[in-house]
Amino acid sequence: MKEIEKLYDRIIQRVNINLRELEFDVNPYVQKLIPFVQMVKFYAFYGISPHHPLNFQFRYSNLAGSYFLGRCKVTNSLLYKSDIRGDELKKKGDLFQYQDYEVPVSDNEEIDIQDSLLIKTLVHNYSHDPETLEKFFITDTIAMNYANIHGSPSNGSFLGVFATVDLTTIRDCVIGNFSYVQAGEISHLHLAPGTIWVRNPGIFNFFYQHPIDKLNDYIYFTAGTPPQGLFMDFIEDRKEAFQRVFDMVHIEHNVPVPNNASLDRYAVTKGQTHIGENVLVAQRAFLQNAWLGKGANAQENCFIINSRLEGFNVTAHGAKICEAHLGKNVFVGFNSFLRGRPDNRLTIGDDTIVMPHTIIDSREPLAIPAEHLVWGMIKDQNDLKTNSMSIEAFSALDESISIGGMFFEGSGARFISAFKDRINHILEANGAFFNGSDRKGHAQKNQNISFNTIQPYPEGMRKGLFPTIIIEP
Amino acid sequence: MKEIEKLYDRIIQRVNINLRELEFDVNPYVQKLIPFVQMVKFYAFYGISPHHPLNFQFRYSNLAGSYFLGRCKVTNSLLYKSDIRGDELKKKGDLFQYQDYEVPVSDNEEIDIQDSLLIKTLVHNYSHDPETLEKFFITDTIAMNYANIHGSPSNGSFLGVFATVDLTTIRDCVIGNFSYVQAGEISHLHLAPGTIWVRNPGIFNFFYQHPIDKLNDYIYFTAGTPPQGLFMDFIEDRKEAFQRVFDMVHIEHNVPVPNNASLDRYAVTKGQTHIGENVLVAQRAFLQNAWLGKGANAQENCFIINSRLEGFNVTAHGAKICEAHLGKNVFVGFNSFLRGRPDNRLTIGDDTIVMPHTIIDSREPLAIPAEHLVWGMIKDQNDLKTNSMSIEAFSALDESISIGGMFFEGSGARFISAFKDRINHILEANGAFFNGSDRKGHAQKNQNISFNTIQPYPEGMRKGLFPTIIIEP
Numbered sequence: 001m002k003e004i005e006k007l008y009d010r011i012i013q014r015v016n017i018n019l020r021e022l023e024f025d026v027n028p029y030v031q032k033l034i035p036f037v038q039m040v041k042f043y044a045f046y047g048i049s050p051h052h053p054l055n056f057q058f059r060y061s062n063l064a065g066s067y068f069l070g071r072c073k074v075t076n077s078l079l080y081k082s083d084i085r086g087d088e089l090k091k092k093g094d095l096f097q098y099q100d101y102e103v104p105v106s107d108n109e110e111i112d113i114q115d116s117l118l119i120k121t122l123v124h125n126y127s128h129d130p131e132t133l134e135k136f137f138i139t140d141t142i143a144m145n146y147a148n149i150h151g152s153p154s155n156g157s158f159l160g161v162f163a164t165v166d167l168t169t170i171r172d173c174v175i176g177n178f179s180y181v182q183a184g185e186i187s188h189l190h191l192a193p194g195t196i197w198v199r200n201p202g203i204f205n206f207f208y209q210h211p212i213d214k215l216n217d218y219i220y221f222t223a224g225t226p227p228q229g230l231f232m233d234f235i236e237d238r239k240e241a242f243q244r245v246f247d248m249v250h251i252e253h254n255v256p257v258p259n260n261a262s263l264d265r266y267a268v269t270k271g272q273t274h275i276g277e278n279v280l281v282a283q284r285a286f287l288q289n290a291w292l293g294k295g296a297n298a299q300e301n302c303f304i305i306n307s308r309l310e311g312f313n314v315t316a317h318g319a320k321i322c323e324a325h326l327g328k329n330v331f332v333g334f335n336s337f338l339r340g341r342p343d344n345r346l347t348i349g350d351d352t353i354v355m356p357h358t359i360i361d362s363r364e365p366l367a368i369p370a371e372h373l374v375w376g377m378i379k380d381q382n383d384l385k386t387n388s389m390s391i392e393a394f395s396a397l398d399e400s401i402s403i404g405g406m407f408f409e410g411s412g413a414r415f416i417s418a419f420k421d422r423i424n425h426i427l428e429a430n431g432a433f434f435n436g437s438d439r440k441g442h443a444q445k446n447q448n449i450s451f452n453t454i455q456p457y458p459e460g461m462r463k464g465l466f467p468t469i470i471i472e473p
Numbered sequence: 474m475k476e477i478e479k480l481y482d483r484i485i486q487r488v489n490i491n492l493r494e495l496e497f498d499v500n501p502y503v504q505k506l507i508p509f510v511q512m513v514k515f516y517a518f519y520g521i522s523p524h525h526p527l528n529f530q531f532r533y534s535n536l537a538g539s540y541f542l543g544r545c546k547v548t549n550s551l552l553y554k555s556d557i558r559g560d561e562l563k564k565k566g567d568l569f570q571y572q573d574y575e576v577p578v579s580d581n582e583e584i585d586i587q588d589s590l591l592i593k594t595l596v597h598n599y600s601h602d603p604e605t606l607e608k609f610f611i612t613d614t615i616a617m618n619y620a621n622i623h624g625s626p627s628n629g630s631f632l633g634v635f636a637t638v639d640l641t642t643i644r645d646c647v648i649g650n651f652s653y654v655q656a657g658e659i660s661h662l663h664l665a666p667g668t669i670w671v672r673n674p675g676i677f678n679f680f681y682q683h684p685i686d687k688l689n690d691y692i693y694f695t696a697g698t699p700p701q702g703l704f705m706d707f708i709e710d711r712k713e714a715f716q717r718v719f720d721m722v723h724i725e726h727n728v729p730v731p732n733n734a735s736l737d738r739y740a741v742t743k744g745q746t747h748i749g750e751n752v753l754v755a756q757r758a759f760l761q762n763a764w765l766g767k768g769a770n771a772q773e774n775c776f777i778i779n780s781r782l783e784g785f786n787v788t789a790h791g792a793k794i795c796e797a798h799l800g801k802n803v804f805v806g807f808n809s810f811l812r813g814r815p816d817n818r819l820t821i822g823d824d825t826i827v828m829p830h831t832i833i834d835s836r837e838p839l840a841i842p843a844e845h846l847v848w849g850m851i852k853d854q855n856d857l858k859t860n861s862m863s864i865e866a867f868s869a870l871d872e873s874i875s876i877g878g879m880f881f882e883g884s885g886a887r888f889i890s891a892f893k894d895r896i897n898h899i900l901e902a903n904g905a906f907f908n909g910s911d912r913k914g915h916a917q918k919n920q921n922i923s924f925n926t927i928q929p930y931p932e933g934m935r936k937g938l939f940p941t942i943i944i945e946p
Contacts, residue, residue: 450929457523463523468943
């Protein structure tokens with residue numbers, strides 16, 4: 001057997017051993033999902049810039065189509081078209097604030113991926129676990145298409161398609177398709193598909209369950225067949241536009257970019273697209289007739305189509321916005337799907353927070369008011385009533401409440417302020433507040449990155465495996 | 474001052490110290506010859522294949538536009554569009570035959586380039602020095618445009634434009650423009666431009682001096698100005714065709730290639746070009762209306778234009794052939810320039826040996842007979858008489874002789890047999906004799922190489938320097 005096939009089996013076995021208590025067998029989900037020919041076909045690439053501590057170490061792995069920025073070690077792993085963005089990793093000497101602790105960071109942090117299979121997965125940010133400040137580990141883990149592993153060390157876990165773990169250390173867990181979890185630290189849990197769970201132990205707990213029958217239209221993935229549904233079709237239909245971007249060594253976008261903004265060379269822009277000041281457009285973002293006002297950002301794997309975003313908007317990893325008009329400071333969380341129609345556009349007022357993994361898909365005109373919190377699945381005006389609340393009202397919550405499929409307990413004020421602080425941090429990190437000299441962020445720092453391509457052995461026993469590659473300053 | 478400028482100065486100083494006895498100052502030759510902007514602009518690339526032991530180590534260097542295949546270490550050096558082809562390096566356990574010695578090779582050989590500046594230089598083959606079997610070193614050396622360092626360890630030396638050192642260890646030497654030396658081991662020598670010197674101590678000695686006034690039309694390079702002359706114009710005129718080849722990640726040549734032949738993805742093909750069986754076309758080769766018969770090879774930096782080569786032809790590194798018809802087994806040595814005219818084509822009969830650095834440039838029809846040895850500068854029928862001899866007659870030489878600008882002493886038979894053995898080895902190594910199962914060479918082994926691109930820091934103090942890169946199996 002070829003080495004790459006051995007590696008595939010090795011990873012599956014290790015994950016299964018970790019998940020034995022949950023009696024979850026990953027085998028039928030991943031077997032033959034990526035034909036080996038695909039794993040040999042695509043080059044991987046890594047970025048070099050003086051703004052990010054450099055250290056890449058790739059050993060005995062396949063990295064087809066994957067993107068690396070920052071410090072990252074990959075060993076005995078298969079990373080297929082994944083995006084490992086380590087440009088926010090902690091640096092030696094930083095102080096990490098955790099509740100009353102102020103923990104010094106003793107070494108430059110690195111992302112350490114071992115014995116794992118990641119498919120089109122986004123890995124970003126830094127380890128939020130105060131126990132492992134210097135190492136953002138992903139070990140014995142399988143993550144499926146468009147999963148997000150965000151600030152979340154992971155061991156022995158399986159993430160379904162479009163699943164997101166956010167600021168949460170997971171051990172021996174199964175995270176269902178399109179589930180979102182932000183819960184600090186969890187282990188030996190199996191989350192059903194479409195679960196939205198945001199918890200700060202002792203302070204608040206937000207829980208929502210997408211109606212599974214409706215969710216299946218958007219994303220459906222079960223043992224033995226590839227993922228299917230509207231989300232997969234949506235991405236598939238726009239795949240071709242990325243091909244040119246990867247075929248050319250140098251690429252010129254035909255969109256004007258202000259000198260304080262950045263448009264990644266691996267993004268796609270089509271039609272009449274406008275990039276405002278301090279805007280960040282990340283790699284694998286897709287913009288078509290998209291108007292991005294000052295300080296907006298379009299993150300990895302997001303799609304913004306026939307839409308106008310007034311400014312200081314966060315469009316998080318994997319979010320999709322079509323036929324919509326978003327006011328200022330609107331936040332759209334991970335993997336959310338917001339679709340208006342050309343003749344029934346969706347509008348969202350200023351300062352509204354669209355929670356991660358929200359689906360708003362309306363055939364009638366829908367106007368989401370300003371300063372609201374929105375979650376779950378919204379197909380019409382009625383759904384909106386049970387799936388949103390004004391930020392003011394939500395902030396006033398101080399005991400348990402249940403509306404529609406949502407359950408909340410604890411401090412609404414703390415929940416809202418946690419969200420707002422985070423949105424502010426995201427805008428700051430992305431350079432939205434750059435004033436010409438101070439408050440630089442990714443929009444300014446990522447303008448000039450050198451990209452290098454790497455490829456596997458083209459034939460022989462090691463066909464498909466990349467040689468050992470070490471890149472240091 | 475930027476780091477790359479410091480490095481430039483450091484190399485110049487080290488070479489000058491080595492050349493102090495010759496009172497040769499390299500400064501005016503190389504200062505400002507490559508604008509730094511050029512050194513930041515181009516990516517470098519290296520090939521990965523299971524057929525070549527892998528080990529690349531790049532440290533504190535600029536490698537703009539350079540190509541690497543096989544094991545190579547580059548430290549504190551500037552390699553500009555150079556070609557380091559280490560696919561014939563000795564392997565651990567090989568036995569190296571040198572006269573009566575049979576020396577075991579104790580480690581995989583590597584090319585080790587330190588404190589050197591190479592501009593469009595080709596480095597190939599392996600160290601022929603029995604004193605340094607495991608290390609093909611190039612240290613404190615500057616080599617100018619289209620120099621060839623072929624099987625020749627070099628320390629403290631300067632090679633002019635189109636200079637070739639072949640199977641010769643050089644120490645503290647200056648090799649003039651368009652000079653060719655194959656002399657075993659030399660030190661503290663300054664060779665005038667256009668010197669052709671082939672020596673096997675005690676056995677034979679061949680010496681030719683190109684007429685300097687005529688040579689200056691072809692290549693002229695002196696302190697303070699860039700290289701100029703017909704050779705430079707010739708290459709410049711065809712530079713654009715290479716641009717597309719480097720701009721595309723994947724490239725498809727529109728020329729049929731038999732499955733036992735290989736056409737490098739970094740070669741250029743134009744017009745009606747034919748690739749025969751077992752043919753090898755190396756990277757940066759330029760073919761335009763070129764007909765290559767079975768077992769022919771077109772090596773790096775060669776140009777074959779409007780010409781037919783019947784088969785088993787060697788067109789060595791940097792050779793140029795225009796409007797010509799070459800019979801079978803014709804050998805054309807390094808950097809030779811063979812030009813017929815559309816209405817006065819050049820013909821060369823079977824089994825003829827065109828020595829390295831020969832210029833045949835005739836405005837009248839010129840037919841070089843079969844089985845001849847040809848050297849020096851030939852502009853017409855008269856020159857041909859004084860610059861060629863039948864191989865039979867040359868083999869009969871056994872004392873000193875002087876014809877035209879050529880002087881020979883020693884055994885003509887040994888001289889001819891050394892050449893013939895070498896030609897045979899080159900064809901063998903390139904896969905010309907592949908029979909479908911045995912006698913594989915580069916034409917078969919180099920068909921499927923993965924190429925990776927690497928780039929320097931795009932800004933900051935290290936702008937233009939590549940990060941440390943280590944690639945191992």
